[in-house]
Each structure stands twice: as structure tokens, then as C-alpha cells.
Amino acid sequence: MSFFTDAMVRVRAMFLRETEERELDDEVRFHLERDAEERVRRGVAPEDARREAALALGGMESQKEQVRDARGTRPLEELASDIRYALRGLRRNPGFTLTGILVLGVGIGATSTVYSIVHSVVLADLPYPEPERLVRVVEKNSPTNIWALSTADVVSIRERQRVFAEWGESTRREVALSGTGTPSRIVVSPASSGYFRAIGIAVAKGRAIQPSDETAEAPAVAVVTDAFARRVLGSADAALGRVLTLDGVSHTVVGVLPPGRDELGGVRSEVWPALKLQPIVRRGPFWLRGLGRLKPGVSLETATADLARVSAEILPMWPDFRDSTAKLTPVPLREVIVGRSVKQVGLFAGGVALVLLLAIVNVATLVLVRASAREQELAVRLMLGAKRGRVARLLVTENLILTLTAAMLGLGLAFVGLDLAVAQLQSMPRIQDAALDWRVIALGIGAAVVSGILVSLSPIAALQGNTNLASHATGRRTDTSNRTSRMRAAFVVAEFALAWPLLVASGLLLSSFVRLQRVDPGFDPRGLVSIGVNLPSIRYPNDTTVFQFRARALQRLAAIPGVVSVGLADDVPPDPNHGNFDNFNLVHKPVPDGQAEPAVPWYYVDPTYFETLGIRIVDGRGYRSGNTADTLPMVIVSESWAKQFTPGESPVGRQLVQGGCYDCPRTTIIGVVEDIRNLGPALPMVAAYGSLVNNGTRSVEILARARAVTPSLLQTMRNELRALDPELPLVETVIADKVDASMADPMRWAAVLTAFAACGMGLAALGVFGLMAYTVRQRRRELGVRLALGAAPSSVTRLVVSRGMKYALIGSGIGLVMTLLFVNRIQTMLFGVSPIDPATFLAVAFMLAGSAFLASWIPGRRAARIRPMEAIGAD
Amino acid sequence: MNRDAMELLQGTLDVLILRTLAWQPMHGYAVSRWIRERTEGTIEIEDAPLYKALHRLERAGCVSAEWGVSENNRRARYYRLTATGRRRLREEESAWRRYAAAVFRVLEPA
Numbered sequence: 001m002s003f004f005t006d007a008m009v010r011v012r013a014m015f016l017r018e019t020e021e022r023e024l025d026d027e028v029r030f031h032l033e034r035d036a037e038e039r040v041r042r043g044v045a046p047e048d049a050r051r052e053a054a055l056a057l058g059g060m061e062s063q064k065e066q067v068r069d070a071r072g073t074r075p076l077e078e079l080a081s082d083i084r085y086a087l088r089g090l091r092r093n094p095g096f097t098l099t100g101i102l103v104l105g106v107g108i109g110a111t112s113t114v115y116s117i118v119h120s121v122v123l124a125d126l127p128y129p130e131p132e133r134l135v136r137v138v139e140k141n142s143p144t145n146i147w148a149l150s151t152a153d154v155v156s157i158r159e160r161q162r163v164f165a166e167w168g169e170s171t172r173r174e175v176a177l178s179g180t181g182t183p184s185r186i187v188v189s190p191a192s193s194g195y196f197r198a199i200g201i202a203v204a205k206g207r208a209i210q211p212s213d214e215t216a217e218a219p220a221v222a223v224v225t226d227a228f229a230r231r232v233l234g235s236a237d238a239a240l241g242r243v244l245t246l247d248g249v250s251h252t253v254v255g256v257l258p259p260g261r262d263e264l265g266g267v268r269s270e271v272w273p274a275l276k277l278q279p280i281v282r283r284g285p286f287w288l289r290g291l292g293r294l295k296p297g298v299s300l301e302t303a304t305a306d307l308a309r310v311s312a313e314i315l316p317m318w319p320d321f322r323d324s325t326a327k328l329t330p331v332p333l334r335e336v337i338v339g340r341s342v343k344q345v346g347l348f349a350g351g352v353a354l355v356l357l358l359a360i361v362n363v364a365t366l367v368l369v370r371a372s373a374r375e376q377e378l379a380v381r382l383m384l385g386a387k388r389g390r391v392a393r394l395l396v397t398e399n400l401i402l403t404l405t406a407a408m409l410g411l412g413l414a415f416v417g418l419d420l421a422v423a424q425l426q427s428m429p430r431i432q433d434a435a436l437d438w439r440v441i442a443l444g445i446g447a448a449v450v451s452g453i454l455v456s457l458s459p460i461a462a463l464q465g466n467t468n469l470a471s472h473a474t475g476r477r478t479d480t481s482n483r484t485s486r487m488r489a490a491f492v493v494a495e496f497a498l499a500w501p502l503l504v505a506s507g508l509l510l511s512s513f514v515r516l517q518r519v520d521p522g523f524d525p526r527g528l529v530s531i532g533v534n535l536p537s538i539r540y541p542n543d544t545t546v547f548q549f550r551a552r553a554l555q556r557l558a559a560i561p562g563v564v565s566v567g568l569a570d571d572v573p574p575d576p577n578h579g580n581f582d583n584f585n586l587v588h589k590p591v592p593d594g595q596a597e598p599a600v601p602w603y604y605v606d607p608t609y610f611e612t613l614g615i616r617i618v619d620g621r622g623y624r625s626g627n628t629a630d631t632l633p634m635v636i637v638s639e640s641w642a643k644q645f646t647p648g649e650s651p652v653g654r655q656l657v658q659g660g661c662y663d664c665p666r667t668t669i670i671g672v673v674e675d676i677r678n679l680g681p682a683l684p685m686v687a688a689y690g691s692l693v694n695n696g697t698r699s700v701e702i703l704a705r706a707r708a709v710t711p712s713l714l715q716t717m718r719n720e721l722r723a724l725d726p727e728l729p730l731v732e733t734v735i736a737d738k739v740d741a742s743m744a745d746p747m748r749w750a751a752v753l754t755a756f757a758a759c760g761m762g763l764a765a766l767g768v769f770g771l772m773a774y775t776v777r778q779r780r781r782e783l784g785v786r787l788a789l790g791a792a793p794s795s796v797t798r799l800v801v802s803r804g805m806k807y808a809l810i811g812s813g814i815g816l817v818m819t820l821l822f823v824n825r826i827q828t829m830l831f832g833v834s835p836i837d838p839a840t841f842l843a844v845a846f847m848l849a850g851s852a853f854l855a856s857w858i859p860g861r862r863a864a865r866i867r868p869m870e871a872i873g874a875d
Numbered sequence: 876m877n878r879d880a881m882e883l884l885q886g887t888l889d890v891l892i893l894r895t896l897a898w899q900p901m902h903g904y905a906v907s908r909w910i911r912e913r914t915e916g917t918i919e920i921e922d923a924p925l926y927k928a929l930h931r932l933e934r935a936g937c938v939s940a941e942w943g944v945s946e947n948n949r950r951a952r953y954y955r956l957t958a959t960g961r962r963r964l965r966e967e968e969s970a971w972r973r974y975a976a977a978v979f980r981v982l983e984p985a
Contacts, residue, residue: 026952027902027903027951030945031904035904038908
């Protein structure tokens with residue numbers, strides 16, 4: 001035979017496979033029938049004749065396979081035929097197929113999304129050369145009390161350290177940007193030349209900051225990001241030499257960072273001016289982030305010891321700073337950047353892993369139930385000579401097709417879901433880099449393959465253990481499949497166990513969230529608006545000009561119709577990132593020598609601030625304005641402050657040393673005000689309020705309380721301030737929005753976990769429903785007999801429901817123990833609720849029991865409606 | 876299965892099938908029955924090798940197959956000898972005769 005005809009037959013065989021397969025079926029069947037007829041003619045009973053004929057044929061399946069072998073296309077065909085067969089099987093049972101794909105698809109989708117986030121936020125290397133050598137240096141006097149470095153600290157480190165190959169500092173500042181279109185307020189990060197060398201990232205254009213840029217008399221220069229150069233200056237090439245006016249000071253752009261580089265050392269900033277340090281007059285204030293690159297081979301321990309030595313050496317040099325427990329401490333940069341989010345991401349990942357597990361267990365249950373329904377079909381195939389291995393491979397192929405389709409769906413969902421998730425979780429570091437890369441795709445497909453094989457194991461095991469094939473083949477159902485039914489029960493138990501931690505965690509977060517929302521901010525945010533300004537020192541060179549602007553601004557805003565009251569502050573509540581914590585020491589109750597002075601958030605306000613926010617003065621007095629303005633150092637404290645630091649007495653009239661400045665005049669406490677949630681709903685309300693009257697800070701928030709916040713009111717306020725200074729960038733805040741925003745993070749966590757928990761409970765319920773429905777179908781005959789013998793239909797329902805509940809209860813027992821073991825880990829994310837909150841646990845128990853009841857009651861009712869005669873006759 | 880049935884010698888099946896089909900087109904079951912009757916049960920062809928051989932011969936172009944109606948009005952697949960098949964039968968037949976004659980010559984007493 002020529003190669004050509006051979007090829008033609010092969011190709012035809014491939015394409016016409018289905019027809020040929022059917023023809024082969026027909027041909028073999030015809031043979032079988034004729035043979036049986038012949039035997040009947042010879043006097044064999046018809047039923048035996050068929051069986052003999054089948055035996056004589058030597059196994060129909062292997063027969064067909066030998067014929068297929070003869071066609072010579074076998075290696076190519078077998079896979080194709082498996083796939084075709086599997087597709088046919090899946091099509092025949094669309095309910096099963098769709099449920100399986102959806103359940104697993106959602107599971108894989110959620111897992112891929114979360115893994116993308118986990119990878120980018122937690123696992124990925126920091127994007128710098130040899131990132132493990134980078135450390136942030138902080139001041140630390142207890143595991144939780146960590147703060148930034150002072151000028152005195154960094155100068156000492158520069159002079160005395162022996163462990164860093166490179167060392168630099170940066171800080172962060174909000175400035176007014178002008179000279180490039182509309183004035184705006186941007187965040188800049190002044191950094192030293194050492195910072196660039198330590199991080200090890202070269203600029204793409206121009207040059208980095210150099211030591212010569214850091215002297216007082218050097219012209220002001222800045223490095224900008226590629227994104228900023230394109231957005232504001234046209235292009236990276238056009239940026240060099242351009243002048244940016246930052247708070248009125250002209251900065252020449254000398255360098256542009258490589259594209260995509262929008263943060264350095266965990267500091268996200270578009271403009272990096274050269275850091276210029278002022279002469280040191282005292283140990284504080286603490287405002288700089290130190291970054292060191294360890295010399296090769298230097299361990300963190302060595303660095304810690306070296307910096308402790310530096311701390312000890314410089315302590316005696318500054319009598320204003322007496323905290324001998326405060327040590328300069330290196331912290332791996334990775335920990336600084338990633339550390340905060342590990343717990344949240346961990347919870348997130350744990351939740352999604354549970355959902356994926358549940359989905360896999362659920363699909364496994366489905367597959368197993370389906371496999372039991374197909375026991376007969378599989379048994380016939382085996383009896384007709386199909387090899388066990390081949391039947392097993394068919395099952396695996398079928399399940400792999402199912403799970404791989406689910407993976408495609410899941411990855412599609414992840415593709416959409418990731419954008420949504422990233423948009424929701426902007427507060428996480430490095431989340432912008434989250435993307436569906438090959439790892440995630442591999443993970444999704446890997447999860448599909450693993451789950452495809454996992455869910456096939458149980459029916460294959462059942463197949464292996466099944467020796468009583470003949471009875472299956474003849475369609476008589478025997479309960480030999482004890483093993484599979486036990487496996488199914490175990491799956492359902494596992495589902496309930498897995499649902500527990502999900503439900504408890506989401507219950508606790510939800511109840512925290514509800515409690516957070518009920519927290520009284522301490523003031524009425526409705527009608528409150530604030531406009532932030534930052535007066536450039538060029539046009540407002542001294543306190544007089546600053547005070548003049550403030551007074552005029554207040555005057556103009558107060559005159560707007562609809563505005564009830566106006567005031568000033570350096571920050572508006574709620575602000576969890578309030579940066580100004582100042583230490584103090586009460587003169588009449590000083591802290592013991594060598595111990596750290598307490599530090600509290602320190603706000604600066606004007607005399608009308610409390611009135612504008614609606615905060616009452618409960619002791620002493622507020623600040624005065626006009627001719628009787630207070631000029632001596634004074635402070636007003638919150639009720640919580642008084643309770644904590646002067647318990648049992650009035651703090652009014654007491655004095656304190658502020659900021660460790662023992663040479664400065666003492667600060668007098670003149671009043672106590674009601675607590676408000678300055679830092680947001682979950683944080684303490686200890687606060688100190690200094691006076692803005694003699695504080696010429698250029699950056700203030702101008703607050704106004706109006707009867708209603710309307711766009712036209714905002715426009716009028718803007719116009720009034722523009723009339724004072726047209727070049728001033730204005731940043732508006734509607735305080736009610738800010739209060740809402742402070743709830744956003746807890747709400748997101750609660751929402752995400754609740755979604756997971758809902759999936760979990762739904763899957764568990766689906767699992768028990770599927771199992772009980774199957775049990776009812778399988779035990780139809782037995783239940784029918786019971787009913788025929790006079791059992792009440794309700795007792796049949798009860799039988800089914802109690803069986804379902806039994807699984808749910810065993811699962812819940814295991815789940816409860818599992819949950820109790822791990823629940824403490826989410827304590828820090830909770831507010832006002834204990835991690836072993838009995839109400840939450842009870843609610844979870846009831847919800848799961850309820851869903852199990854409902855899920856088994858539906859098949860239970862169906863069981864009660866079985867018509868005995870039909871059921872018994874059916875077999 | 877017939878206890879007296881003999882193992883089929885390697886390579887015999889094709890020629891038997893071709894020879895059977897030379898009488899008239901038949902379906903597989905008829906081929907098997909015809910050979911059994913013709914050899915009085917001495918040669919009983921197992922079904923699997925039979926269909927395997929039929930399909931192999933079809934692929935080699937020695938037989939062609941088409942669906943027809945059986946003697947009791949059922950759909951059956953009829954195999955018909957082609958020109959190639961006839962030529963092949965002639966070749967194999969003469970080869971077998973020569974072979975058999977040679978074997979007998981050895982077996983018969985001198």
C-alpha cells in the first residue's frame with residue numbers, strides 16, 4: 001500500500017472517528033446478536049446466550065481496541081478519543097459540569113487574584129541590587145515605640161558608624177509646586193546623596209544628588225521620576241535643567257530616575273530635592289529616615305551592636321535628651337516595607353486558600369457522587385474487557401477537562417478581579433506591581449491539574465476496590481460501595497470544618513466593623529469643610545506675613561453666607577497618620593531618670609477651633625484671641641490625656657517640659673477639652689493641643705462649619721482664598737468624607753472575608769445537599785419499603801435530615817477546635833471584640849447548623865414523597 | 876469453543892478470509908461461520924482477530940466494505956473482494972499450495 005493511501009486512511013480515521021466508532025459498535029453488536037440467535041437456536045436460554053456470545057467475543061471493549069489497533073492510528077487517537085468521550089460525558093450532565101466549573105473557577109479565580117497580591121506585596125524581592133543588605137535605621141526604646149532620626153543622630157552615624165558601606169537619609173514633605181502650570185500641592189522627599197548611593201539605583205538621565213548639593217550655599221537641585229518628567233515637564237529629556245518652584249524656592253532638575261521607578265527605599269515620591277541639614281542645636285526633632293547598605297558580610301546583629309555603641313556615645317552630648325533606653329536600631333528594609341501588611345495579606349491568603357480547598361472538596365464530592373451514579377456504566381465497561389487503567393485514565397481526562405476549563409474561567413475572573421482588588425487596596429505597599437504574571441497562571445493551571453487528579457482519586461479508589469462487577473453490570477444495586485460512601489461523608493465533614501474558620505473570622509471582622517462605625521467621632525462632621533494651604537516662604541517670609549494671611553483668610557471665609565464658624569489647625573481629624581508626636585515631662589511628676597518621656601500626638605489650633613468642631617471645654621479655658629492673645633507656651637489637653645497622666649487631679653495650671661527642651665520656658669496646661677477621635681475610630685484619644693497664635697507654621701488647615709456643604713459653597717471659599725493669593729494651591733477636604741474614609745479599610749477587610757465566608761457556607765451547604773440528595777436516590781427502594789410498611793413520611797424526612805446534621809455537627813466540632821487554635825492571630829485586626837467572642841461563635845454554629853438543616857431537609861422532603869410501589873418496583 | 880479446533884498458523888487468516896470472500900460478499904459473522912463449517916469445526920476463527928484482519932485488509936485495499944441488509948433484515952457490514960484482493964488471493968494461494976506440497980513431501984514416507 002502506498003504511503004499516500006495509508007496517510008489518507010489515517011487522516012480519515014482521525015476526522016471520521018466518531019462515525020467509525022459508531023460503525024464499529026454496530027458491527028460488533030450485529031455480530032453479538034447473530035451469535036446469540038445461533039445459540040438460542042441450538043437450545044440455549046436467551047439470557048445465557050447473550051452472555052455466552054459476549055464471552056465468546058472476548059470482551060467487546062478489548063475487541064474494539066484491537067480493531068482500532070489495526071487501523072494504526074492508535075497513539076494519536078487514544079488521547080483524542082478520551083477527550084471526546086469525556087466531553088460527551090460532561091455534555092450529558094450539564095448541571096454537574098456547570099456547577100463543577102463554576103465552583104472551582106471561582107475558587108481558582110480568587111486564589112489567583114490573592115496570590116498576585118501576596119506575591120507583589122509580600123514575596124517579591126525589593127527592586128534594588130542586593131536588597132538584603134539594605135536596612136532602615138530607627139530610634140527605638142521598646143518593641144512598639146519606634147521613631148525617626150534627628151539631625152544629631154544622622155550626623156553622629158555618618159561620623160561614627162563602622163558597618164555601612166553606604167549611608168543616607170531622606171524625609172518626606174508636602175510642598176506647593178508652582179512655575180509649571182496650575183499651582184498644586186505635591187509630596188517631595190528631600191534625600192541626601194548617600195541615600196541614592198545606598199539604594200544603588202542610578203538615574204537614567206543627568207545625575208543623582210551629590211554631596212556638594214547638600215551644603216547650605218549650594219543651589220537647590222532635585223531629581224524627578226520619569227513619570228513626573230513626562231506628566232509635568234513634557235519628557236525625560238526636556239526635564240533636565242528645568243526649574244521647579246517648591247514652596248517658593250527654585251529647584252533645578254538635575255536628574256531623572258529610570259522609567260517605572262516611582263519609589264526608592266519604600267518612599268513613594270515624584271520629586272527628590274537635595275536634603276540640606278541645618279546646624280544642630282539639640283538632639284531633636286526626629287524627622288529623618290536613615291537608610292544604610294551593610295558592608296558585605298556584616299550581619300544585622302553586628303550592625304545592631306555598632307549602632308548601640310553610637311547611641312551610647314552620643315547620649316551624654318545632648319542634655320535635653322535623657323532617654324538612655326532609646327537606641328539607634330537597624331531594621332531590614334524589607335521588614336519595614338512589607339511588615340505591616342503581612343498580617344492582613346496573610347489573613348486574606350488564608351481565607352482564600354480555605355475557599356479553594358472547599359471548592360476542591362466540593363467538586364470531589366460531586367465527581368464521586370457522579371461516579372457512583374455511573375458505577376453501572378463503568379462496571380459494564382470493565383466487564384466488557386476495558387482495562388482498569390484505561391477507565392481510570394478516562395476519569396482523569398474527564399476531570400482534568402473540567403478543572404482546566406475552571407482554571408480558564410478562574411484566570412479570566414482573576415484578570416478582572418485583580419484590577420478591582422488593586423483599586424480597593426491602594427493603602428498596601430507595592431500593590432501597584434500586582435499583575436497576573438506567569439507564576440499566577442502556572443498556579444491557576446497547577447491548581448486545576450492537582451485538583452483534577454485529586455478529585456479523580458476517590459472514584460478510582462472506588463473502582464479499584466470494586467470487585468463485584470457482575471452485579472453492577474446487571475444493574476442490580478448492591479451496597480458494596482461502602483468505601484465511596486464513607487469517603488463522601490468525610491468530604492462533607494471536611495467542608496463544614498473548613499467553613500468554620502472562614503465564618504468566625506468574617507464574623508469577628510464584621511462585628512469589629514459595626515462597632516467601629518458606632519464609635520462617636522466626638523464631633524459632628526456634617527457641614528465641616530477644610531482647605532489646606534501651605535504658604536511659600538518666599539512670599540511669606542516671616543511670622544507677621546503668615547499671621548496676616550491667616551487672619552484675612554478667616555475673615556473672608558467667616559463672611560460667606562451659610563458659614564457658621566471658622567477655625568485653624570495644623571491637621572484635621574480623623575488622621576491616623578498624624579506625624580507630630582511630641583514628648584513631654586510633667587514638672588510636678590517627672591519620669592524617673594533614664595526612662596523615656598511619654599509622647600503624645602500634638603496638634604496646633606487657633607482660639608476658634610474647638611468651637612468650630614463643637615468640642616466643649618470641660619476644665620480651665622480655651623485660647624484667647626485679639627489683644628488678650630496668649631503668647632506664653634501653653635497647652636490644652638484632652639480628657640483622656642488628663643485621665644492618663646494626671647489621674648485624680650485637675651491638670652490645669654500644671655507645667656511640663658515639652659520636646660525635651662529643658663532650657664526652654666515651661667509649657668503651662670490651661671484647659672481640658674472633650675475627647676475626639678483625632679487618630680480615627682480605633683486609636684486612643686490622648687491628645688495635646690498647642691496654640692497656633694504664636695506658631696508661625698506655614699502649613700495650616702482652614703476649617704469652616706457651614707449649614708450645608710454644597711459645591712457652590714466650596715467654590716465661594718476657593719474664590720475668597722484665591723482673591724488673597726492667586727498662586728496658592730488649595731486642598732479641600734470634606735470632613736464627613738474623611739470620617740467615612742477612615743472606615744474604608746476595616747470595611748474592605750470585613751467585606752472581603754464575608755464574601756469568602758459566604759462562599760464557604762454556600763459550598764458546605766451545597767456539599768451536604770448533594771450528598772443527601774444522592775443518598776435519597778440511592779436508598780429509594782429501602783425508603784420505599786419503610787413507607788410501605790407504614791412509616792410516617794415525616795419520619796423518613798427526619799431520617800435524612802438527621803443524617804445530614806450528623807455530618808455537619810462532626811465537621812463543626814473539628815472546625816471549632818481548628819478555629820480556636822488559630823483565631824488569636826487576627827486579634828490585632830479586631831476592635832472592641834474578643835477573638836473568642838461567644839456571640840460570634842454561637843452565630844456561626846447556628847448559621848452552619850441552619851444551612852445544613854435546610855440543605856438536607858430539601859432531599860428529606862423528597863424522600864417522604866417517594867411512592868412506595870414505584871420505588872420497590874423500580875429495581 | 877470446539878476442543879478439536881486447531882491453532883491457526885501464523886499468516887493463514889488473511890488468505891482464508893480472502894478465499895471466503897471470493898465466493899460472495901459477506902459480513903464478518905458469516906465469514907467466521909463459513910470457515911468453521913467448511914473446515915468442519917477444525918478451524919475456528921476467534922472473533923477479535925477476524926475483525927482485526929478484516930479492517931487490516933480493508934486498509935490495504937484488498938476488501939471494500941459497505942453497509943447492507945442482512946438475511947434477517949438487520950444492518951450489517953458486508954465485505955467484498957476488490958481487484959487488489961483477488962490478485963493478492965491468487966499470489967497467496969499459489970504460495971500456500973507450493974508450501975503445503977513441500978510440507979507433504981517431507982511428511983510422506985519415501
